[in-house]
Structures are given as C-alpha cells and as structure tokens.
Amino acid sequence: MAYELLSQPIRKYIRDKGWESLRPIQAAAISKILTTENNYILASRTASGKTEAAFLPILSKTNFNEQGVQVLYISPLIALINDQFGRVEDLCKNLEIDVTKWHGEAKRSLKKKLLEHPNGIVLITPESIEAMFVNAPYNVAQLFSNLKFIVIDEIHSFIGNDRGLQLTSLIFRLREQTKKEIIIIGLSATIGDENYPEAKRITGNIEKTKVLLDRTQKSTVASFKFFKSETKELPLDLLKDLYVETKNNKTLIFPNSRAKTEEISVKLRRISDRLNGHKNYFSHHSSVDKEIRESVEHFAKNNVRFDFCISCTSTLELGIDIGTVDKIIQIDSTHSVSSLVQRIGRSGRRDGETSIVGIYATGNWNLLQSFACWQLYKNGFLEPIKMASKPYDILLHQLLSIVKQTSGITIERLINGLKANPTFKLIDEKEIRFLVDQSIQKDYLEKIQSEVILGIEGEEIVNSREFYSVFITEPDFKVIHSGRKIGQIPFSPQIRLDENLLLAARIWKIKDIDFKGCVIEVIPAKDGKTPMFFGNGGAIHGEIRKEMLRILKKEDIYEELNEDCTSELEQLRFEFQGYHISDFDLDRPLVVKENQIIWFTFSGTVINRSLKMLIEMSGHEVIMNEMNSSLEIDVPEISPNFLKDIQNNYIRLDSHLEYLLSKDDFLLSFSKWGKYLPLQFQIKILKERFFDFESAINLIDNVNFRMSNT
C-alpha cells in the first residue's frame, strides 16, 4: 500500500486533511518514487492531484536537515509559482521545511535570506536559473550542490520548443554542479503517447525515465452553433445567444485573439447592463496588466455566490487554479487538439463532474476545423511534437552563457561540456568547433592562449536583460489611467490622441502619448475599437486537416451539431462531393479556373508553407489560405512540366534560402539567437524548424489530384 510507505508526518498530513483515499496517480507516484531511483513523468488529467503526487513521496524521502536546497520546482509561469507556493507551503508547514519563491518578481530580501542559509524547497523559472548561471554562478553552487529532486510542472509546455531545449541544457548544467544523481519528476495533463520520448529527453536520461499514466477521462458534452460572420466584428445574434448561454453561469470564453477577447467582454457587459444582469465580465490576456489579471483570478477562485464570465486567451489555459467553472465556450476552432483538451479541462474540475463546452463557429471552414478537433479529442489524439535535433541557435546561446559563467574556459573543456550535454547530442563535434571558431572570428568570444573569454560583441549580447530567455517579445506601450496601469499594447497607427480603444474589458480614450517613454495616458470613454494586436500564431497539425477531409467525405449526421451547423456542413460536403477522394493521405481536390488553379492540400501549416515556397521558386504567384488549407497558384493547369520544375527547385533550395536570408532576416524571426549564427547554420535551422521540404516534396511526388466531375 502506498500510504504505508509514507513517513509519519506525511501520513498525519493526509489524515488531518481528511482525505478518504489517495488518487490513482498519487498512489502510483508514491510507490514508485519511494522505492526506485528513476525519473518519472506523471501524466494525469487536470485537477487530479499531481502536485501532491510528486511532493508527498519527495517530502517523505528527503532529509531536509541537510545543508543546501533539496528540491527545485521549475515552472513555465510566475503566476503558477505564486499559485503553487501556497499549496507547497501548506504541505510543508508542520515539517519545518522552508519554501522560497525565486523569480524576477520575488522579494530580494527572501532570496538573500536563502543564500545565507540554503535549504528546503525553491520554486523557480528557467530564465531565473539562466540568470543565476550568468550573473552569480557561485550562488548556483552554494544553493544547489546538494540538490536531490527537480519537479518540472506543465512539462508539456517545454516539449518541442526552444524553451524546452534551454531547460534541458540548464538541467544538465545543474547536474554538473552536484555530487549525487538528481531525480526528476515531470507533471502534465496533456501529453500524447507519442510525445513521451520527447518529454523524457528533458530529464537528460531517456532510459531511466518512466511514465506513470492515469488515463481516466472526464465525460465531456459539446454542442455546436453557427452564426455567420460577415465583418470583422462578431454578429449580434451570436453575442445575444452567448449572453443567454452564460448569464447564469461561471464561464470561460476562449475567442482565440486578444482583440476578440476585448470585444466580447465589453459587448456582453453592455447587454448585461441593459438587462440588469451581473457585472462580472472580465478579460484576461497577455496585454492586460498583471495586477488586474491577478484580481480577476482571485475573484474567480474565491467567490462562490456570484456568476462571472471571463473572456480570455491561452493565459487561462495552463494550470493556474481559478476554482470551479461551469462551462467553457470556444469561439471558432482552437489551433490544436491539445489546446482544446487544456481548455475543456478547465470546467467540471471536481470528481465525477462532466465538462460542458459550447462551440460557436462563424464560418463553414471554421466549423469544419473545430468539429475535426472535437472528433480527434474524442479519439484521444494529441499532436505529436518533435524537439529540434540540431538546435544550433540554442547551442550558441548556451555557449555564451557557459563562457560567462566560468569567466573564461579552455576551448577543449568548453567543447567537451557541450558534447556531453544531451540537448546537443546530435550536433557533431566538428560543427561545435566550427561554431566556436566563428564566434571568435565575430568577436563573440576572445581567444587568449588555450582559453576563451567573452569578446566585445559577446559582452554586449550577454550583458543584456534580453539574454536570459530564448523567445522574442515585441516592445510595448504602457497604458495608464490616473496612475494605475491598465495593460500594454503594441505600437500601431491606431495609437493617436483622442482615439478610443478597448482594454481590460473597459473602453478608453487616449489623452496623452509619451513616445519616448512609451506611455499612453487614457480616460474612460463610451465607445471604441479593439486595439490592433500583431501575432503570427501557431502552426496547425496535418492530422487536423486530414480529419477535416474525412468528415467532408463521410455522410454521418452528428448530434453535437445544431440544425444550422448541419446544413453548413452539408453545403460544404456538396461542394466537395464530385472529387471522389478515397485515399485520405494522397487524394487531393484540385479546382482548375482560367489561368489559375486552387489546390486543397489538406496538409498542416508547415507543409503548406514549404509547398508555397517551392512553387514560388518557379516564378509563380501563390496565395496560401490557412482557413481552408488551399494554395491558389497562377498557372492554367498542373502539367508534368510544372511538377518537374518544382521537384527541381528542391535541389537549389539552399542557395535560394541563402538569397532570401541575405535580403533580410525576416524568415529567421522564429529564432531569437539565430541571427548570430553563420549562414549555413541559419539555413539548417530554417529547414528543420520552419519548413518541412521533405514532406512537401513527398506529397508532390505522390499526390493524386482529383478534379470535380460535376
């Protein structure tokens, strides 16, 4: 029995809490963590007690009287650290274990106190670990040389991206500082079976990392509605229906964009005011001030009596506890199935409760995409994610960080350290040496006999506040109302005196702009427009597109769809019925018009993007439509010559990419540190991370174009 394995004080904690039994994931984690030395990934749905599943056995097993921090908890969000701090402190309060928050907004006095007596548990972000390595490497040694456990929360948010590679590298560097093995526990609610190898890579030891999985799913009820949108703004009928659906509930609305988030919260409140409904309409996204967001979270979590409606983006997708939510509304399709899983997980959090999700579509293709996501959700599909195998940009970043950390290191030690780092396992030693040589050439590094130190250019890169993170953020203007910060918005032509805009679920008039200090002063107003935000969103996975094609070709009637949705779907099916698709991998519809063809690729964003470039290289104009996954190409027909031409373009890709990169570095804007790489490495990361030319060429080689015979 798992309970009997726990230490006395932990058993007392469980008794005092009045828990009748341990959750399945908790029982499994306790047995395994207490009896083995493996790393574990705990995969279990939201609100299933994963934090306790990790900490109960860790607290049982660890001797906190030893010098040094014993447990390091790593989180992707400051907000999550602040939220989990209370829970972990509660677990520790009778055990006399200190818990310390260590992030950019944590109190310095408490950090100082920890440095004087390093002990207990520390909650930290990856960027704060990076900063400590760069600015105070002696603190890393002082705090973590006796570290026993690392807990990584929301580990899926680190899979398949640069931040995950950075974290993998930082964990390796932490391990180099300690005498004993560190055991790593990763937590996640949405991690597909195919992604376990990638999650295990983060621990640095794939063989020694096991998965504990609780597949129990909550039942979910979905209903689809259709309101055609003719303009940029949402149809009034949709808003009225939305109001009725949400007025007597605790609801989260996900409209996919910050602008729509503002539009919905302001307009719903206006309807509610007119009908004497409640006033608790909020908006929550990255441009709303942190303090306002916290007060919204606090309201949702601590009030029981009042209904509320929070219109939000993915800021409320991750694990921050906002208490009970009755209903989730999704406006148009999510960009991934895993995002849908996270959002649905926010409602019906208690055991046995059903999640309720209402989905509104404003266009037929959007309806098809959101229904495809829903079908894949029911099948348990989650997008497989690949970590970059040769992340030269992260290698360069870590190389500079290590040289700063060591204040000078022999070239051989530097190269051996990078070679041993599992993050860069697939990068050859020859390539690492070349990158070091290039860095010396460009003054990022300076060679002094057999050692390197940071060069003049390197100092400038490393000694910047921007160095600690591996993702790019645009500069913002602060929005202030009588001394209080409302949020921050990007600069756009819209930012002019007397212009009105929506922010934080309110309407404001711009009264003053300080261009130098990047501050906008506003006063309340009666009517206004949504602010202009610039985003470039994520890529849609090919499986969603394939599912869309399958649904188009089926004749099934679905009970989740209301009458309007069903007739929209029937209409789309009618348009495509003449194409005779039978092989969903290779048969693709083709429309031939005068001097133009439209190819419905039903492939993911990355392949579409690659096809577009390959076709453009032949001098054709291509318009890529991401909504219906089509390419409009200015040729009269798909002739054998046309296809051969494209296949030949594949051979001269490198020189084409080289030409594009020499014009500007816009293509590379997905990689923060890529611009410091030698050209041939820039081309390689483009081909690995932004495009997938192999799959695109494979599709061109094997596709069967189907033309309509109606």
Add this chain to the structure above:
DNA sequence: GACCTGCTGCGGGCTG
C-alpha cells in the same frame, strides 16, 4: 485569422 512565456545589478529617490 491567430496564443503565450521571463528578466540583473546598481544607484537614486522616497517612505515608514
């Protein structure tokens, strides 16, 4: 028709 994430050290001025 598009999401999100984090952040040092130092010095000056102000508050309790």
